Amino acid sequence: MAPATRGASLKRRVRSLGGGLIRRMGLLPGGVPDRNGDDARLATQRLDAEVLVFFADTEDGLYQLRQWYAPLAALDGRHQIAVITADSRTAALIRAETGFEVVTVARYATLDGLLARSDVRLVLYVNHNPENFSMLRFASVAHVSLLHGDSDKVVSVSNQAKAYDFSYVAGRAAIDRMARYLPLFDAEHRCVVIGRPQLDDALALVAERPAPAPEQRRTVLYAPTWEGAQPSAAYGSVDTLGEAVVAALLAEPDLRVIYRPHPLTGVRLAAYGEADAAIRRRIEEARTASPSAGHAVSTSGELMVDLAAADLLVCDVSAVAMDWLVTGRPLVVTEPAGPEVVTAATPLLDAAARIGVGTLGEVVSVVRRELDDDPRRAQRETLAEYYLGDLRPGAATEAFLDACDATIAAHRAASAR
Template sequence: MPATPRGATFRRRVRSAGGRIIRRFGLLPAGTPDGRGEDAALLGTSWPYEVLVYFADTPEALYQLEQWYEALRALDAAHPVVVVTRDSRTAAAVRRDSGLAVRTVAHYTTLDDVLGRSTTRLALYVNHNPENFTCLRFGSMVHASLMHGDSDKVVTVSNQTKAYDFSFVAGQAAVERMARFSTLYDAHARCVPVGRPQLDAQLRLRAETRRGPVPTVLYAPTWEGGQPSAEYGTVASHGLRLVRTLVESGRYRVLYRPHPLTGVRDAAYGDADAAIREFLDGAEAPAGGSPHATDTHRDVGPAFAAADLLVCDVSGVAMDWLATGAPIVVTRPAGAAVIAASPLLDLAPALPVAGLAGALDLVDRELREDPGRDERLRLREHYLGDTAPGAATRRFVTACEDLMTVRDREVARIGRELSR
């Protein structure tokens, strides 16, 4: 029997009330924004922000945004910045930790209304969340992808990059990577090298830190990736065996820094991560050295400051480590992930699963002899640009200002076209 209008209205009200209860008490699937926005208060208003950072994710992905806080604060000092979220829990964390203005907008119509009344000129994005298209629709702003690290992963040349007007990249290596492996994309015109502003604070901390007499090996693997073609992680294939070998040698302190998303897609990664943590908790410290440890600090800076050598996967951690000038070993994944040739991967010693039996000898040699040091230091500028203190932050702010000038010119041009 057809539903009566009154019955249909009742069911809509029930669904709406149920949705409010689910959002209110956080009973949502992982990764789903709670949609508890400030829309009612924002409608009919304008805001003074020149720069909008759009972040549609839930709190577990905040590591992508957190690394940009210091650079965004520097930008905010000259050009007011607002972080726009779609999740009230995310907004609370950003408001607490960033020192930036934050607004939670659940509905596209609210963003349309506010931006129509405001003079926001630049939108920035730290990931490729499909929800970014909610904000990318606005032609009144220039849109730039920041991402949350530079690496030789195939995902760094994702076709999604084409959605943005420009992409901020770390250095010339990223431009060349995009030019080589992207189709129908003018990397030299649309990629803007700005360095890695995050390294300014990390290098300061490393310069101030005294490392002990027992060398520290930092093992910082990535997660399993969102799909098998991006499975660069080695926690399950290498992790425990590698860590056990280094610890039982008695020659090194091991610092393990897992990726925050380890195990979210593949339970084997979560199990391996738990096994490594448990082993390190019970391991005896090397004679004269600090205890072995698992580092889950939000900022990678303290781990970088403490380490003498890095073992990592094909990931953004490898690029950032270049700034330290210290030795690096890069694992090779056991799965089907695509690994393209690159200057760093050609230079850095590789550690495949089949090479784990020789891992200790490899670490010994790299710390004792460091045969790739001179070439690695030359690569530092190629990948990261100028790593002098503060240089990358200045380049970032200047690049944002340049894009706002581009926006003003384009908006004026379109205005002239419309007035014809």
């Protein structure tokens, strides 16, 4: 072997050994899968599961999977499931939080053997991570996109939807959106309406919440999205509107403010993280000045609890706006500030009050008008089923289970032919 070749080979070995040591010591930066896999053990193992959930993200993105825990637990009672991850730290969290079998796969080749030895029929995905394609290449199973919420964001009409056999969607709105904005995609046949199983608990919370007494502060929930992965999807308002909106609302003595930041806030842009910190400081200062007001930063627990507790929502173009429809309460949606952001004209945005950089001075007057009069309430009520499907308690979970049954049966029948 020539000296140059030996040198290159040695460098590769050093990098490989160093990378393995960094992974084992847990020193990888957040957002990077550690690839500390169970591959050696899986080399001869058979999975008992009939359904796999493929999740290649790290714990930063675990909120996407967590919202599916309850529906997946119901599915596990009908078709045993297992979760495949690319990160051992994330796998440990999922094991601690659920009763699911969880394995970490570092090498694509491991998937070949696992699927060949197992009777897996269906693979579910809760995001469009590019790593999904390492599993999507297998034709021996059916592939279904669940995503982690329906929204009018451009990512909801990603061309990646074409890679899956089916997309399970919340309501008719998703089918119409894909049919309109996704060329050469047969939305009518590739989309299956299942509703939003995640809203079953929210429906009960909303129904049980008593109307606020006249002397009580009315609660405004500010729940913005993150900065987005690219300029066309930068719907977040934290850096452009957030502090001004929160400061204006905190100054109103009869309002209570809850700030619910997106879990990924600040992961891509430092300025976004700084703006988030400034909003948190505002909330803390207000809490200190008036402990009984109830102002809060909410970063744990179910989003549905915050939705049920609020009298009005201020949010960005996001899935939060859709889920809010179950409350029947006033909605204010921000106007994205970025010039490259793609915002479609949709029925929901037409039925929401809007605020933007140019109308920051009107935030309080808009919020008060919506709280007092809610002029678009009837318009929004007609949209709830259109966006979220059947809202009877338990109906969406049952539709999800039935859809999985049907997809497994269809794949088996097609494979037999």
